[in-house]
Amino acid sequence: MGNNNAHDTHAGPANVVETNERYVVTVGRLITGRPGESLADQAVAVDGRRIAWVGDVAALPAEYADWARADYSGYTLLPGLVETHAHFGARPGSAPNVSDPARHVQGWNALHSLHWAQQLASLGVTSAQSLGSKYFTDVALREAINAGLAEGPRIVAAGSMITTTGGHDWKDSGEVDSLDDIRHAVRDHHKAGVDTIKAAATGGFFTPGTAQWKAQFTVEELRTLVDEAHRLGHPVAVHAHGTQGIRRAVEAGVDYIAHGTFISDDGTTRFDPELADQIAEKGIYVDVAAPPSYPPVEGETIAPRALDLYRHGVKIVTGHDIGAVIPPNAYLYGLHQLEASGIPRAEILVAATSRAAAAIGLAGVAGVIAPEYDADLLIVDGNPLDDLNALERRQLIITRGQVFHPVPVEEYHGRKRDGKGHTNNVLEERFARVSRAALQNW
Ligand SMILES: [Zn+2]
Structure with a gap:
């Protein structure tokens, strides 16, 4: 050619x-x-x-x-292409260069969101789902792009995450502790104009005091959230690392699982084939997120199970958790890592287009020519x-x-790991440290 x-x-x-x-x-x-x-x-x-x-x-x-x-x-x-799992907002630790940056938090956040969305679009990503965005910035971002104020990808917005008090991502999320709280939070998100409802079904790596392998909500609580979201026309995506939380989410009828890491009670990944079969049977979409962490390296205690899920017929989609820790320029790297995990290229391209679009509520709209x-x-x-x-x-x-007129995007240099799973990348090392610390401290 x-x-x-x-x-x-x-x-x-x-x-x-x-x-x-x-x-x-x-x-x-x-x-x-x-x-x-x-x-x-x-x-x-x-x-x-x-x-x-x-x-x-x-x-x-x-x-x-x-x-x-x-x-x-x-x-x-x-x-x-489609990114199904992004977090638009300011990079942690970045701030305007003024004496009182706290006054500009929301504006800074919004402009960062636009910049990251444009970086994604510059890689050919024309739709992106935001699965957790403080101040509902993603809703404003969606509207600004739709109104033609700026070029960018189509945005599907979840607004802030819904979590338990002190639960995963609580600083950026809405905290809920009862069925009424949950109904109110879902209705309030609907009122704020979200497309998707996102809840944290388990603890996460970056929230001290939470454990990735522990569920945060009961099945009844999750079911209430799902019923209320569906009543208002919104699909439900959950953050779920731990097997207990994944199982409850599947039982409650969620539409989408982010991470799906199958972390068991001992804090390590133990793939559960029967649960994977249930996920496949129910047609729930799963992203394995965080491209630097796949394919799994032997001896690693926590690892995404993309290939296992694929082999069990689970509808895998390309959600890389862009924004939380993973920069937008890692999008294509993530596709390469899925291939390195053993997933066929044809499957990856479907996961990144038609299926990903369907997973974020854009069936019949995007992802197919x-x-x-x-x-x-x-x-x-x-x-x-x-x-x-x-x-x-x-x-x-x-x-x-x-x-779309591309903006400059720096090349992403993924990890090179030695036999022990250690990497040459600061962010990835931080990931590994956090998960080790979580295990030791619990
Ligand atoms: Zn995420």
């Missing part, structure tokens, strides 16, 4: 998209986002924000023949089904029919 004249060629077709409301993109290869669909020499007609027609270039109907033509025939088109879907398009040089590195060679990113 490629073209000697690449530079000129790109200026041309990108400009066609930039300057026309209606246009036809022709590509050498189309990966639709649906399992197993990879087609040669396709045309995609875009009318405003939506896809009007998709099919063989040779079969382009007459009504689209005189629309402006963007020729990417040497390239591959796939749906814009087909008529009536929004035109979220990613054009790359090479075939990512053969080599995920093709995703690094982006030619054009289109969000809801319009060209």
